[in-house]
Amino acid sequence: ISFVAASWSLRRLSVFPLLPAEITAGESFLAGAEVRGRFPLLPQTWVRVTLSGLPTPIEIDVPVAGPPGRGIASTRVMAPARGYYESLTFVASTGYPFDLARRRTRTTALSEGLLVLPHFEKVASLRVPGSGGALPGLAAISRDSGRAGADLHKIREYTGQEDARRIDWRSSARTRRLMLKEFEREQERRIDIVLDPHAGSDAAFETAVERCAAILDLARRNRYDACLITSVDIAPLMGRAAMRHLAGVRRNADADSAPPDTIQNLMRQTRTGAEWIVISADPARATPIVMV
Numbered sequence: 402i403s404f405v406a407a408s409w410s411l412r413r414l415s416v417f418p419l420l421p422a423e424i425t426a427g428e429s430f431l432a433g434a435e436v437r438g439r440f441p442l443l444p445q446t447w448v449r450v451t452l453s454g455l456p457t458p459i460e461i462d463v464p465v466a467g468p469p470g471r472g473i474a475s476t477r478v479m480a481p482a483r484g485y486y487e488s489l490t491f492v493a494s495t496g497y498p499f500d501l502a503r504r505r506t507r508t509t510a511l512s513e514g515l516l517v518l519p520h521f522e523k524v525a526s527l528r529v530p531g532s533g534g535a536l537p538g539l540a541a542i543s544r545d546s547g548r549a550g551a552d553l554h555k556i557r558e559y560t561g562q563e564d565a566r567r568i569d570w571r572s573s574a575r576t577r578r579l580m581l582k583e584f585e586r587e588q589e590r591r592i593d594i595v596l597d598p599h600a601g602s603d604a605a606f607e608t609a610v611e612r613c614a615a616i617l618d619l620a621r622r623n624r625y626d627a628c629l630i631t632s633v634d635i636a637p638l639m640g641r642a643a644m645r646h647l648a649g650v651r652r653n654a655d656a657d658s659a660p661p662d663t664i665q666n667l668m669r670q671t672r673t674g675a676e677w678i679v680i681s682a683d684p685a686r687a688t689p690i691v692m693v
Contacts, residue, residue, distance in 0.1 A: 406442060407497050407504040414438040414506060416450055416493045419475065423516040423645070426483040433475030434491075436463045442498045443467055449503075454489035455515070456481045480517055483610070483648045487514035519607075519647050521614035524692040529678075556580050562622055591626040592616075593671040594643075597664060597681030598631060598653040605682035606652040612680050615692060617644055630670045637670055 419433035434450040445466050452459040457478075465472035489511040494503045556572050559565075559579035572580035596613050600606035613629065620627030621640070629643035631650050638646050664679060664686055671677045681687035 403497075403499045403501045404504070407495060407502075410438055410440050410497055411493070411495065411504055411506050414448070414493060414495075416448075416491060416506070416509070418450065418452060418489075418491050418511060419473075420452075420489075420511075420515055422513075423518055423648075424480045425518045425520055426480050427520040428480050429477050430480055431475045432459050432461065432478055433473060434461045434463055435471070435473045436465050436493065437471050438465060439470050440465060440467050440497055446495060446497045448472070448493050448495045448497075450491055450493050452489065452491045453508075454486055454511075483517045483519040485514055485516050485649050489514055516645060516648055518644055519610050519614040521611045521618060524615050524619055526693055527616060527619055528691045528693075529688060555583050557583055591628070591672060591675040592620055593628045593630060593637070593675045593677040595664065595667045595671065595677060595679045596629065596631045596650070597667075597679060597683065597686055598650070599663060600652045600682035602682075603652065609680050609682050610647055610650065612690075612692070614644060614647055616678065616680075617647075626675075628672065628675070630667050633666050633670070637672075 415437040417435040417437075419431075419435060421430055424430045432452065434452075436448045436450065438448070440446045445464055448463045448465055450461045450463060452461070459476065459478055461474050461476050463472045463474040490508050491511065492505055492508045494505040496503045556569055557580065559568055559573075559581040563581055567582045569580045569582050594613055594616055596609060600609060617627055617629065619625075626639070627643070628637045628639050629646065630637045631646065635646075664681075668677070668679075677688075678690060679686060679688045
């Protein structure tokens with residue numbers, strides 16, 4: 402009876418994994434599942450949904466009440482290393498009705514994969530020292546960039562993500578809303594980030610990728626026009642597309658075998674008039690920067 406009842410219910414079972422479109426490496430996220438089915442012999446039963454394709458499988462036990470035959474559950478798990486995990490599958494199993502033996506559904510592939518963005522530490526400013534090999538054309542990129550020597554562009558409403566020191570209190574008092582000073586330089590600033598694909602180890606390359614991600618995030622929060630360059634075969638990327646690309650970028654070779662003209666070739670893709678930063682695992686090829 403148990404075998405027949407379990408087989409009957411599994412044929413009528415529908416499982417819908419609930420995953421975010423993208424997550425950040427090293428951070429926790431919610432993975433869930435919705436189960437719909439018919440289990441007429443009991444007021445409630447349990448269905449285990451197992452998601453595979455990540456370094457560690459995710460198991461979610463979903464309680465399914467008998468009418469309406471629907472249940473949702475989630476569990477918090479740690480995001481794996483950055484990358485695109487496209488071969489994700491799931492299977493459901495249940496011991497319904499008497500838990501004498503578990504029956505499983507067929508393994509089903511998810512229609513979409515999971516994108517894991519690189520981990521990074523949020524920074525408030527990025528500066529290039531004025532001496533000791535600082536490259537020309539790049540001074541300081543920070544939340545204070547528009548304060549000195551820049552013309553006021555407009556007054557706009559404060560969103561909560563900008564530097565509170567730029568709040569215009571007179572305008573705020575007049576409108577009874579927090580208003581922010583926006584400077585002309587903030588709108589015009591263009592930054593090209595060049596990632597050296599060569600590194601002596603995976604760990605060193607990951608550090609370089611995380612630095613790129615932190616700079617892209619800083620540029621987004623401060624509304625800079627930031628562009629990422631990683632290969633002569635890939636057009637420069639901007640905004641969210643640049644961050645997503647960092648999820649899958651890989652080092653090409655050991656640092657010792659890096660062609661001497663790699664950086665020069667990448668630099669040909671930088672935009673005229675843009676400030677540029679070279680991020681490399683090799684200090685000799687990298688732009689000296691300070692991020693705080």
